[in-house]
Amino acid sequence: MIKVFTLPDLGEGLTESEIVAWRVAPGDTVTLNQLIAEVETAKAVVELPSPFAGVVAELHQQPGTTVRVGDPIVSFEVDSPSGRESALSAPSAASSGQKVRSRETEREAVLVGYGAAVERGGRPQRRARIGATDAGGQVATDTVPAPPIAGEEPPVATERPRSTPPVRALARTLGVDLAEVTGTGPTGLITRQDVEALAGPAVPVAGVRETRSPIRSVRKHTAAAMVQSAFTAPHATEFLTVDVTPAIELIEALRGDRVFAEARIGILAVVAKALCLAVARTPEVNTHWDEAAGEIVQFHYVNLGIAAATPRGLIVPSIPDADRLSLVDLAAALAELTSAARAGATRPAALRGGTISITNIGSFGIDAGTPILPPGEAVILALGAIAPRPWVYRGEIALRQVVTLSVAFDHRLVDGEQAARFLTDVAGLLANPARALALL
Missing domain, CATH: 2.40.50.100 (RNA polymerase II/Efflux pump adaptor protein, barrel-sandwich hybrid domain)
Structure with missing residues (x-):
C-alpha cells in the first residue's frame, strides 16, 4: 500500500x-x-x-x-x-x-x-x-x-553528529560528511571552522564574474517584511549623540562586584533597561497601528525585540515582558537570545509579538543609521559604536566615551516631540545611570 x-x-x-x-x-x-x-x-x-x-x-x-x-x-x-x-x-x-x-x-x-x-x-x-x-x-x-x-x-x-543548522548547511555546500568531523566547540559541538578545516581551501573558478542564488527562507521573509514596513508606515528618524562614560563605568563596576561578576552585564543590557524605563514616560512609542480594525493598540508591556544578524539572515527575536526584568535578568535573557540566534536555534515563537526593538549597529563599527521598523512596531532604537572622543566635560575638553543613538518611528503613531522625549530619556539614563532610581 x-x-x-x-x-x-x-x-x-x-x-x-x-x-x-x-x-x-x-x-x-x-x-x-x-x-x-x-x-x-x-x-x-x-x-x-x-x-x-x-x-x-x-x-x-x-x-x-x-x-x-x-x-x-x-x-x-x-x-x-x-x-x-x-x-x-x-x-x-x-x-x-x-x-x-x-x-x-x-x-x-x-x-x-x-x-x-x-x-x-x-x-x-x-x-x-x-x-x-x-x-x-x-x-x-x-x-x-x-x-x-x-x-x-x-x-x-547511532548518535548523529552535534552541529547547528547553519553548520550543516555549510557542510552540504562544501561536500563535507559531518560524521568525519571532530567537533572542537563546547561538549564536542561541530563549528563552522571545523567544517572549513576539513574541506580545505576553496579553489577559485576561473572566469566566473557573478553568482546567482535563489531568494529563499529568512532572506525572502525579511525582504517582504521590510518592503511592507517601508511602504506602509511613514518613517522618520532622529539622532542624538551622548557621553555614555558613566554607563561604561557602571558596567565595569558591576563586573568587578562579586555579586554581579557572573551576570555578564554589557552596554546592550543597560540600553535595554534604559529603553524600558523611557517607554513608561512616553507610552506612545510602544503602540501598534491596526489598519484592519481602525484602532491604535497601546501595549502595557514591553516585548523587546533585538535585531540579530545570523548566517541565515536578519531576525528579530523578542524578550517577553522585558520591562519587568531586572538589569541582571535582562543581561541573561540577551545572552540566551543571541546565543540561540547564532546557533540557528531561535524558537519560532520568539520571532513574533515584539512591541519595540533595538538594533546594535555599533557592533559592526557603524556610528549611526536609519533602521527600518519591524512590521507592526512604532519605534526601533539604533545603538551606534561607542568610541573615545573629545567632549566638553565640566567646562573642559576631555576624552570621553561617546555614542550616537538613532530612533526611527512610525509618524502615524509617534510625533517628533514624543520621539525626542523618548530619545533624550534613554540618552539621559546612559549619561547618568543614577537617574534610573527616580524612574523605578
Missing part, C-alpha cells in the same frame, strides 16, 4: 517551507520517526521524521524546492493499512497550544523539532517531531517507539 506524506502545517501561520536536504532515497527502508529530511521555514530549520514504517517509494520534491503546506513530498510503501502511524493520528496540537497526552507521556505541545517528552517515570525520550495521518497532512506530535519485528535484532542506535 502506498502512503503519501504531505508537507505538514508547521504552525506559526507558516504556509511554505524549503526542502533543505533529504536523508533518505527511493528504495530505503525506514522506521517510524526516523529522520528523513530537513526543511527550512522563514523562521527555523526543522527536522522531519518519517510518519510511517516502510520503504521510500518516491521523493516528490528536490532539495532547494519551496513547497506549500499540503503538497506531497514523499511516498512510502507500507505493509499494513496503518503503517504503524496510529499513534500519530490525533489532530495537530502544535499550532493550537493544547496539551498532547498519551498513556506514557504528558507535556505541553510545542512546535516541531523542539523539546523532549518525559516519561512519567522520569526517563527522557526523544519526541517525534512531526507525524501525519494520511495524504491530508494532519499533524501531531507524540512519542512512538517503533516495535521490534519478530525474529530481527533490534536496530543499533
Whole structure:
C-alpha cells in the first residue's frame, strides 16, 4: 500500500517551507520517526521524521524546492493499512497550544523539532517531531517507539553528529560528511571552522564574474517584511549623540562586584533597561497601528525585540515582558537570545509579538543609521559604536566615551516631540545611570 506524506502545517501561520536536504532515497527502508529530511521555514530549520514504517517509494520534491503546506513530498510503501502511524493520528496540537497526552507521556505541545517528552517515570525520550495521518497532512506530535519485528535484532542506535543548522548547511555546500568531523566547540559541538578545516581551501573558478542564488527562507521573509514596513508606515528618524562614560563605568563596576561578576552585564543590557524605563514616560512609542480594525493598540508591556544578524539572515527575536526584568535578568535573557540566534536555534515563537526593538549597529563599527521598523512596531532604537572622543566635560575638553543613538518611528503613531522625549530619556539614563532610581 502506498502512503503519501504531505508537507505538514508547521504552525506559526507558516504556509511554505524549503526542502533543505533529504536523508533518505527511493528504495530505503525506514522506521517510524526516523529522520528523513530537513526543511527550512522563514523562521527555523526543522527536522522531519518519517510518519510511517516502510520503504521510500518516491521523493516528490528536490532539495532547494519551496513547497506549500499540503503538497506531497514523499511516498512510502507500507505493509499494513496503518503503517504503524496510529499513534500519530490525533489532530495537530502544535499550532493550537493544547496539551498532547498519551498513556506514557504528558507535556505541553510545542512546535516541531523542539523539546523532549518525559516519561512519567522520569526517563527522557526523544519526541517525534512531526507525524501525519494520511495524504491530508494532519499533524501531531507524540512519542512512538517503533516495535521490534519478530525474529530481527533490534536496530543499533547511532548518535548523529552535534552541529547547528547553519553548520550543516555549510557542510552540504562544501561536500563535507559531518560524521568525519571532530567537533572542537563546547561538549564536542561541530563549528563552522571545523567544517572549513576539513574541506580545505576553496579553489577559485576561473572566469566566473557573478553568482546567482535563489531568494529563499529568512532572506525572502525579511525582504517582504521590510518592503511592507517601508511602504506602509511613514518613517522618520532622529539622532542624538551622548557621553555614555558613566554607563561604561557602571558596567565595569558591576563586573568587578562579586555579586554581579557572573551576570555578564554589557552596554546592550543597560540600553535595554534604559529603553524600558523611557517607554513608561512616553507610552506612545510602544503602540501598534491596526489598519484592519481602525484602532491604535497601546501595549502595557514591553516585548523587546533585538535585531540579530545570523548566517541565515536578519531576525528579530523578542524578550517577553522585558520591562519587568531586572538589569541582571535582562543581561541573561540577551545572552540566551543571541546565543540561540547564532546557533540557528531561535524558537519560532520568539520571532513574533515584539512591541519595540533595538538594533546594535555599533557592533559592526557603524556610528549611526536609519533602521527600518519591524512590521507592526512604532519605534526601533539604533545603538551606534561607542568610541573615545573629545567632549566638553565640566567646562573642559576631555576624552570621553561617546555614542550616537538613532530612533526611527512610525509618524502615524509617534510625533517628533514624543520621539525626542523618548530619545533624550534613554540618552539621559546612559549619561547618568543614577537617574534610573527616580524612574523605578
